[in-house]
Amino acid sequence: MPRPFQQFFRTEAAGGAMLLVAAVLALAIANSPWAEAYERLWHLPISIAAAGHGLSLTLRQWINDALMAVFFLLVGLEIKRECVAGELAAPRLAALPIAAAVGGMVVPAAIFGAFTFGRPAADGWAIPMATDIAFALGTLSLVAPQAQLSAKVFLSALAIVDDLGAVVVIAFFYSQALSWSALAGVAAILMVLVGMNRAGVRRLSLYLVLGVALWWFVHESGLHATVAGVLLAMTIPTRSRINAAQFSTEVRGLVDEFDRAETGDYLVLTSKGQQEALFAIERASEGVAEPLLRLEHALHTVSAFAVMPLFALANAGVAMTVSVPDPGLAAGTILGLTIGKPVGITLAAWLVVRSGWADLPRGMSWLTLHACGWLGGIGFTMSLFVATLAFAGTPLLDAAKTAVMAGSLIAGGIAAALLRRDRLEYRPSDDAAV
Numbered sequence: 001m002p003r004p005f006q007q008f009f010r011t012e013a014a015g016g017a018m019l020l021v022a023a024v025l026a027l028a029i030a031n032s033p034w035a036e037a038y039e040r041l042w043h044l045p046i047s048i049a050a051a052g053h054g055l056s057l058t059l060r061q062w063i064n065d066a067l068m069a070v071f072f073l074l075v076g077l078e079i080k081r082e083c084v085a086g087e088l089a090a091p092r093l094a095a096l097p098i099a100a101a102v103g104g105m106v107v108p109a110a111i112f113g114a115f116t117f118g119r120p121a122a123d124g125w126a127i128p129m130a131t132d133i134a135f136a137l138g139t140l141s142l143v144a145p146q147a148q149l150s151a152k153v154f155l156s157a158l159a160i161v162d163d164l165g166a167v168v169v170i171a172f173f174y175s176q177a178l179s180w181s182a183l184a185g186v187a188a189i190l191m192v193l194v195g196m197n198r199a200g201v202r203r204l205s206l207y208l209v210l211g212v213a214l215w216w217f218v219h220e221s222g223l224h225a226t227v228a229g230v231l232l233a234m235t236i237p238t239r240s241r242i243n244a245a246q247f248s249t250e251v252r253g254l255v256d257e258f259d260r261a262e263t264g265d266y267l268v269l270t271s272k273g274q275q276e277a278l279f280a281i282e283r284a285s286e287g288v289a290e291p292l293l294r295l296e297h298a299l300h301t302v303s304a305f306a307v308m309p310l311f312a313l314a315n316a317g318v319a320m321t322v323s324v325p326d327p328g329l330a331a332g333t334i335l336g337l338t339i340g341k342p343v344g345i346t347l348a349a350w351l352v353v354r355s356g357w358a359d360l361p362r363g364m365s366w367l368t369l370h371a372c373g374w375l376g377g378i379g380f381t382m383s384l385f386v387a388t389l390a391f392a393g394t395p396l397l398d399a400a401k402t403a404v405m406a407g408s409l410i411a412g413g414i415a416a417a418l419l420r421r422d423r424l425e426y427r428p429s430d431d432a433a434v
Helices: 003-030 035-042 059-085 091-116 120-124 133-143 149-173 180-198 204-221 227-233 244-260 272-288 291-315 327-354 366-375 380-391 396-422 429-433
Strands: 045-050 053-058
Touching: 003 035, 003 133, 003 291, 003 380, 035 059, 053 059, 053 204, 059 149, 059 204, 059 227, 059 291, 059 380, 091 120, 091 149, 091 327, 091 366, 120 327, 120 380, 120 396, 133 149, 133 366, 133 380, 133 396, 149 227, 149 366, 149 380, 180 204, 180 227, 204 227, 204 291, 244 272, 291 380, 327 366, 327 396, 366 396, 380 396
Parallel strands: none
Antiparallel strands: 045 053
């Protein structure tokens, strides 16, 4: 398995475990004597002020609007990488996960709409459209650790396209009334960021500082603040200062210099020549690694082990009651995730393969693909996020969260059963086939 993807897969799988622990903890606290203190904590107001401008949000809003922007920045980087040099770079490679993702968004939304048409719950039509990549890959890793690389890559590409669809939906359907002056600020900062990219600026700190300002303008504009993460990601450079061949030549020479500068005690601390060679190798390493890859690598751990668990801790705490304010909301969400997702993904994939526009990856059976469709029904993080946007401050929110967790649990359980039945076996030849 290629090392970058292997690292990505392991981080997401481990992040899924952390996410599960945080969600279970939040549920336990929300249904315990500490439930009231739990809610008071997340409603704690936190204010910041700078240059005469202030912003006051609750702790939960800081997590959902600011920390989640970091998650969406990572999503945007993954989308851009896949489009530039990944599974979405070649039309024939991209056709299968794109078609599957579209099918996995349209069918669940249609099922949800059928159960909630004409009622307030209809505002949550996008809730069952999403796939939680961390939970999905985590389940695949747990149930089928020796699964073919083709299944892992397909599921990852599917979830990334799914995330792109969620970003578009949030931007266009779950934003508030727009402030044109703030949007002008968004446009101005984006122009500066794009100009920096075209001018060859590769210092990530400059992009991140402007990214904070971009987040503020997006927040004030009426668009959901997390959209700023994706916008920033689209401006991060994918070009390196030197190419792989130049790096190899330069580092070989520096290693020779490092060896020649040995003083005999084998301590770098006592050899100025070795220190200079070592720092030069470090600079060369930074020069050959594209800024997009460096930022993505840095954010994976932060997102998987800090941002996502905090989001789950703040949003998964639902008091379990027998009250169901809208049965259509529960049915639409659960059936959207457990029926709409696997049916939509499998049917769309079958149609695009049958039409000749794409091929089923080598080593991957239709049963495996169908199991990946069920894994796509694990909506959790993004579904909970959309639910908070659609039903914040209403009795429907807790019902939607409960349905998301129930539907995700059912979809994950059925996916696990199918994967075990398929008895996925990893074969080294699969690496070369993907």
